[in-house]
Amino acid sequence: MKNALSLSAILCIAGAAVASAQEHEGPSRAGVIDRLTAATRQEAVACGSAGAECAVHPYELCEDQSERYLVRLVTPFSRVAAAALEARNNRQPLGRMGPGAVNQWGVALIVSPAERSASADAIGHVEIRRDDGTVIHPRWTILTPITTRVGDGATRRLSRGFFVFPDDTFSPASDLKVIFVGEAGESICALDREHLSALR
Numbered sequence: 001m002k003n004a005l006s007l008s009a010i011l012c013i014a015g016a017a018v019a020s021a022q023e024h025e026g027p028s029r030a031g032v033i034d035r036l037t038a039a040t041r042q043e044a045v046a047c048g049s050a051g052a053e054c055a056v057h058p059y060e061l062c063e064d065q066s067e068r069y070l071v072r073l074v075t076p077f078s079r080v081a082a083a084a085l086e087a088r089n090n091r092q093p094l095g096r097m098g099p100g101a102v103n104q105w106g107v108a109l110i111v112s113p114a115e116r117s118a119s120a121d122a123i124g125h126v127e128i129r130r131d132d133g134t135v136i137h138p139r140w141t142i143l144t145p146i147t148t149r150v151g152d153g154a155t156r157r158l159s160r161g162f163f164v165f166p167d168d169t170f171s172p173a174s175d176l177k178v179i180f181v182g183e184a185g186e187s188i189c190a191l192d193r194e195h196l197s198a199l200r
Helices: 007-025 038-050 076-090 099-103 193-197
Strands: 069-074 107-113 123-130 140-149 155-165 176-182 185-191
Touching: 038 076, 038 099, 069 076, 069 176, 076 099, 107 123, 107 140, 123 140, 123 155
Parallel strands: none
Antiparallel strands: 069 107, 107 155, 123 176, 140 155, 176 185
């Protein structure tokens, strides 16, 4: 889309930003969503080969927000799994996605305007709230403009966001609430521990 960064460009910029932050912050705390290893990289490739049910669908969150946003959690494991699925579908080699490089990109939420929805919204900010009242803000936020086709066939200029969180944010130690703040106001999505415990 004209004047809009592609998702791959967002990921590249975010990867550089997270890598820079990690150089100054030191090692990140290990969370339930583990950093990729050589062994789990092979498991991620196998997950991608198994199809979208393994590589993509578990990471599509907040279906109750589907009229406003498309929400996807990106982890080191899911990055490799999704890339392996795409490589399989396109009959291309996976290429380099070693643990060292992939782990630098951290754990993030990608929030895009819903497609073909009159209620599609431009995201501005996301935060996570735990049951105990703890509020977790993104370590990095990248917002980019995107042209979205809404329900009546017209197009609107909205925004898509890439929000990088601390590695242990999505731990299943408690239920979480994801707070979305967009042009149309605030909305909330609940993530239960059962769903969180299935993520890698």
